[in-house]
Amino acid sequence: MPSSISIQASDRDSSKAVDSTTLVDIKPSRFSSFDPAYITKLVRTKDKKWLRERGGIEGVLLALETDKENGVRGDRTDIDSRRKAFGSNLFPQYNLRKTFRHFVLEAIKDPMIAVLFICAVLSLCLGIQKHGLRQGWQEGLTKILAILVVVIVSSSGKFWPIIQCLEFSVISSYIPETEVVRSSKWQRIPICRVLVGDVVFLKPGDQVPADGLFIDGCSLNTEMMRTDGQIDRIEVDAHENPFLFFGSTVVVGYARMLVTAVGKNVKHHGISLRGSSIDELKRITSIVGKSGKTVALLIFMVFLVRFLTGKLHDDNGKGVSFGGETTIGDVLAVIVGILATPTMIALTSTPEDLVSAVRTCLAYSMKRLMKIQILVREPLICHKVASVTTVCMNKTGTLTMDSMKVTKFWQGLNSNEVQHNLIAPSVLELLHQGIGLNTTQPPSRSSSSSPINSTEKTIFEWAVKQLGMDVESLKKSCTILETKPFNSKNRQSGVLISKNGDNTIHVHTKGAPEVIIPMCSHYYESTGNVKVMNEDSKALFEQILSGMAENGLRCIAFAHRNTLIRDFTIFQEQLILLGLVGLTHSCRSGTRETVEDCRRAGINVKLITGDNKVTATIMATKCGIIEPDYQPGEVIDGEEFQKFSSEERMAKIENICVLARATPDDKLLMVQSLKQKGHVVAFIGRGIGDARALREANVGLCFGTQGAEIVKACSAIVMSCKDFPFIIDILTWGRGIYDSVQIYTQFLLIASCVALVIDFVMAVSSSEPPGLSEVAISTGKIPFPVFQLLWMKLIAGTLAVLALNIEKPSQDVMRRPPRNLKEPLITAQMRKKIGAQVLYQIAIFLVIHFKGKSLFNVNAKEKDSLVLSTYILCQAFNIFNPRLSENIVEEMQKKKLFLSIIGLIISIQFIMVELLNGFSGTDRLGLGHWGLCIAFSAAPSMVTWFVRCMPSLANFRLPVLKPKID
Numbered sequence: 001m002p003s004s005i006s007i008q009a010s011d012r013d014s015s016k017a018v019d020s021t022t023l024v025d026i027k028p029s030r031f032s033s034f035d036p037a038y039i040t041k042l043v044r045t046k047d048k049k050w051l052r053e054r055g056g057i058e059g060v061l062l063a064l065e066t067d068k069e070n071g072v073r074g075d076r077t078d079i080d081s082r083r084k085a086f087g088s089n090l091f092p093q094y095n096l097r098k099t100f101r102h103f104v105l106e107a108i109k110d111p112m113i114a115v116l117f118i119c120a121v122l123s124l125c126l127g128i129q130k131h132g133l134r135q136g137w138q139e140g141l142t143k144i145l146a147i148l149v150v151v152i153v154s155s156s157g158k159f160w161p162i163i164q165c166l167e168f169s170v171i172s173s174y175i176p177e178t179e180v181v182r183s184s185k186w187q188r189i190p191i192c193r194v195l196v197g198d199v200v201f202l203k204p205g206d207q208v209p210a211d212g213l214f215i216d217g218c219s220l221n222t223e224m225m226r227t228d229g230q231i232d233r234i235e236v237d238a239h240e241n242p243f244l245f246f247g248s249t250v251v252v253g254y255a256r257m258l259v260t261a262v263g264k265n266v267k268h269h270g271i272s273l274r275g276s277s278i279d280e281l282k283r284i285t286s287i288v289g290k291s292g293k294t295v296a297l298l299i300f301m302v303f304l305v306r307f308l309t310g311k312l313h314d315d316n317g318k319g320v321s322f323g324g325e326t327t328i329g330d331v332l333a334v335i336v337g338i339l340a341t342p343t344m345i346a347l348t349s350t351p352e353d354l355v356s357a358v359r360t361c362l363a364y365s366m367k368r369l370m371k372i373q374i375l376v377r378e379p380l381i382c383h384k385v386a387s388v389t390t391v392c393m394n395k396t397g398t399l400t401m402d403s404m405k406v407t408k409f410w411q412g413l414n415s416n417e418v419q420h421n422l423i424a425p426s427v428l429e430l431l432h433q434g435i436g437l438n439t440t441q442p443p444s445r446s447s448s449s450s451p452i453n454s455t456e457k458t459i460f461e462w463a464v465k466q467l468g469m470d471v472e473s474l475k476k477s478c479t480i481l482e483t484k485p486f487n488s489k490n491r492q493s494g495v496l497i498s499k500n501g502d503n504t505i506h507v508h509t510k511g512a513p514e515v516i517i518p519m520c521s522h523y524y525e526s527t528g529n530v531k532v533m534n535e536d537s538k539a540l541f542e543q544i545l546s547g548m549a550e551n552g553l554r555c556i557a558f559a560h561r562n563t564l565i566r567d568f569t570i571f572q573e574q575l576i577l578l579g580l581v582g583l584t585h586s587c588r589s590g591t592r593e594t595v596e597d598c599r600r601a602g603i604n605v606k607l608i609t610g611d612n613k614v615t616a617t618i619m620a621t622k623c624g625i626i627e628p629d630y631q632p633g634e635v636i637d638g639e640e641f642q643k644f645s646s647e648e649r650m651a652k653i654e655n656i657c658v659l660a661r662a663t664p665d666d667k668l669l670m671v672q673s674l675k676q677k678g679h680v681v682a683f684i685g686r687g688i689g690d691a692r693a694l695r696e697a698n699v700g701l702c703f704g705t706q707g708a709e710i711v712k713a714c715s716a717i718v719m720s721c722k723d724f725p726f727i728i729d730i731l732t733w734g735r736g737i738y739d740s741v742q743i744y745t746q747f748l749l750i751a752s753c754v755a756l757v758i759d760f761v762m763a764v765s766s767s768e769p770p771g772l773s774e775v776a777i778s779t780g781k782i783p784f785p786v787f788q789l790l791w792m793k794l795i796a797g798t799l800a801v802l803a804l805n806i807e808k809p810s811q812d813v814m815r816r817p818p819r820n821l822k823e824p825l826i827t828a829q830m831r832k833k834i835g836a837q838v839l840y841q842i843a844i845f846l847v848i849h850f851k852g853k854s855l856f857n858v859n860a861k862e863k864d865s866l867v868l869s870t871y872i873l874c875q876a877f878n879i880f881n882p883r884l885s886e887n888i889v890e891e892m893q894k895k896k897l898f899l900s901i902i903g904l905i906i907s908i909q910f911i912m913v914e915l916l917n918g919f920s921g922t923d924r925l926g927l928g929h930w931g932l933c934i935a936f937s938a939a940p941s942m943v944t945w946f947v948r949c950m951p952s953l954a955n956f957r958l959p960v961l962k963p964k965i966d
Contacts, residue, residue: 040196071198124143196261200212200259211245214238216238222244251688284745362737372729376716384821386737387821389818391598393683400585401588406583412526430524435459438483489663510556510559520559554585557580595624608666612660626658631655650673668696670693683697745830840939870933876937
């Protein structure tokens with residue numbers, strides 16, 4: 001109740017005082033009867049004592065001003081007040097501006113960048129002092145701008161993949177949803193809109209959207225991942241453990257929960273389910289970086305010793321050292337040059353672009369996949385996709401369409417194609433109860449809504465249309481006492497109900513016919529008569545089931561029994577069979593062709609299904625997984641598979657093509673056995689029973705974005721499109737992207753190794769000190785201007801990556817066997833190519849450097865331009881060389897964009913040397929010199945192409961000459 005406060009006032013003149021009283025109503029703030037901060041900690045602390053003191057779940061419901069049946073009010077005022085008191089379920093957003101600034105500051109803090117910047121500033125000051133402000137600023141300012149551009153380009157290269165990943169999550173990733181009741185209406189909302197006080201419905205496969213308390217439900221079990229990656233399975237109930245944690249996943253049962261904490265107040269348990277390493281790339285980066293620093297240190301020592309001993313000379317042949325006629329400015333300039341060159345070598349020798357370019361490469365390819373509705377949740381999974389040797393998949397939702405149709409209904413020993421009004425009312429009522437109440441749908445949800453399970457939903461909707469089932473009146477006429485959720489091991493579910501009119505108790509069970517029929521002692525006919533289930537009738541039912549299986553139908557059996565006991569666990573026999581329902585699936589288009597494509601790529605395909613052997617065999621034959629005359633041992637059931645000893649299983653695992661009547665344990669064991677045998681396994685899952693197999697597989701994939709949250713959480717790749725042929729696109733992507741990473745690694749290692757060797761040789765062989773305008777070939781040249789630093793970075797970090805990823809992966813990658821997962825990134829063949837290219841390029845550059853003036857009739861600056869141009873063109877052809885095929889004309893037609901980028905690199909180099917030579921510090925070259933550059937650069941590619949096109953020497957035979965007989 002509002003409190004009243006009396007306020008008395010009096011006039012200053014006591015003689016005219018008039019007492020007055022004003023009543024002010026002060027409305028207490030919401031949720032003032034408890035500390036909101038503590039209730040958000042309730043689940044985290046598991047404080048059952050506090051919960052009991054507050055009156056249990058009913059007390060918390062009252063305190064949070066909510067109702068377990070009707071939920072919160074849900075109007076704007078109610079939502080705002082709850083968010084103000086308890087917060088929202090939104091988590092902190094990524095600050096893009098802060099992230100980019102972080103990368104820029106990280107680059108600026110690099111000690112080598114700092115040294116270069118100091119050298120550039122000194123260059124600016126000394127240039128102005130020597131040549132005046134009008135002419136002296138150009139060189140120093142160019143260096144400063146070049147360094148800033150390199151910092152920005154480097155930061156952008158690291159930042160761009162983050163933007164792409166965020167774009168993927170916003171545009172194309174699924175948004176988890178949950179089901180809540182507000183103002184008596186059940187509705188699905190994104191979990192980010194969940195409020196404290198919401199009543200949430202949880203079913204198998206759902207992610208718990210926030211911390212909360214168990215209200216009611218049936219057989220609720222959740223799984224939660226610990227920080228060490230292990231899975232804890234937790235049973236939740238109203239008495240022993242009523243606490244539900246954000247991020248855990250429902251695996252069995254259903255429940256209603258009361259949300260007590262959202263957003264940053266929830267307890268976080270989950271970690272990334274998977275993680276791929278790029279240790280090899282980092283190791284390569286470290287080795288090259290250390291080599292560069294060693295070379296830089298050696299060059300610094302050589303220059304320092306020469307400077308101290310007076311053996312350095314300037315352009316005029318004048319010795320440069322302390323004392324004599326050398327000015328302080330000259331000495332300072334030389335010291336800056338001595339420091340700048342080794343620093344630039346050390347800075348650019350570490351191929352940081354190797355890791356960042358791989359990220360860019362992955363982000364670019366992921367963006368392309370998003371256009372065909374494929375979400376890659378773990379980008380670095382590509383190396384495993386490239387190694388897949390076996391694909392395991394379910395039938396439902398993978399080889400077949402999601403939608404099903406009831407095509408057969410048997411009552412007794414007769415197939416009923418008649419209308420529901422010809423079925424006895426008593427039998428029809430029992431069918432309505434067994435179909436309408438024995439579902440995963442909770443009793444508190446909308447009575448008219450369909451079950452979530454696709455099989456249940458199909459039968460449910462068929463019963464409404466064909467059997468005249470009135471869902472609302474059915475649920476009003478019965479009270480559900482207990483439910484038994486479907487269990488994949490015993491393959492059945494059940495419900496215990498009380499009929500409100502006469503208080504009779506009924507047990508309804510449904511499931512696999514081979515499980516339900518042995519539990520039945522009688523069966524109903526459509527007339528309402530009850531017949532004894534003897535051996536003859538059981539044999540007839542077996543024939544009916546065989547006929548349905550041979551037609552590819554999935555069969556569900558329904559059984560019933562009246563009782564006076566409210567104990568569901570004792571009813572495992574003496575049931576009465578109500579009927580058999582047969583459902584059919586439509587096969588997805590292109591399935592058979594996809595299976596054949598997988599085989600051509602060296603990938604085995606295995607079908608793992610819950611259907612019986614006959615149904616599974618028919619589907620596998622239709623899809624081309626097995627031949628009609630398949631061999632013994634290619635098709636087995638889960639029970640037989642489990643009975644194998646470890647040795648038998650390892651001996652037979654590769655021959656098994658179809659695993660029927662498979663439980664989640666069978667699926668997990670199949671994946672584990674294949675991995676133990678040395679296979680790289682991709683598992684395509686759909687339901688909650690596939691979660692453990694998806695988590696265990698090397699590559700987990702699932703179809704659709706509306707499936708169980710645990711399935712998506714365990715999958716590395718989520719395919720919004722539901723066509724099975726898209727698996728070929730994923731396998732092609734994995735192989736293609738891995739090829740691109742290998743080619744780029746090869747390209748960057750060749751460029752870095754050649755640059756380091758030439759840097760060292762040119763530095764120690766020169767008696768001239770490196771001036772302020774000179775840096776290393778790995779950034780430009782010894783002696784090349786700083787401007788070329790940007791150009792080299794652009795080729796290595798941007799254009800090369802773009803060239804390798806601008807085109808879709810060729811289908812040629814699917815014409816070779818999978819790569820070995822244990823094979824290193826740099827294979828033996830790659831090492832040979834890298835070694836050959838490095839030796840060739842070093843030899844060419846040494847000849848040009850030492851003999852170029854006399855051999856090619858050029859001056860010193862033209863010789864330097866010749867070295868730079870040859871180096872750039874060599875790296876351009878290094879990008880092009882691995883993409884060569886025997887049919888080079890056809891390859892060029894397919895790779896027009898790729899060739900355009902290679903042409904762009906060559907064109908920019910030509911423009912820089914011929915038209916921007918003043919700015920870039922180069923000198924023009926004649927046509928003959930350009931011809932030499934192209935010849936030196938293209939020679940290895942032409943030799944490689946020629947060798948590929950040559951016929952094998954083993955198949956070559958000299959013609960046999962017959963002697964001529966006169």
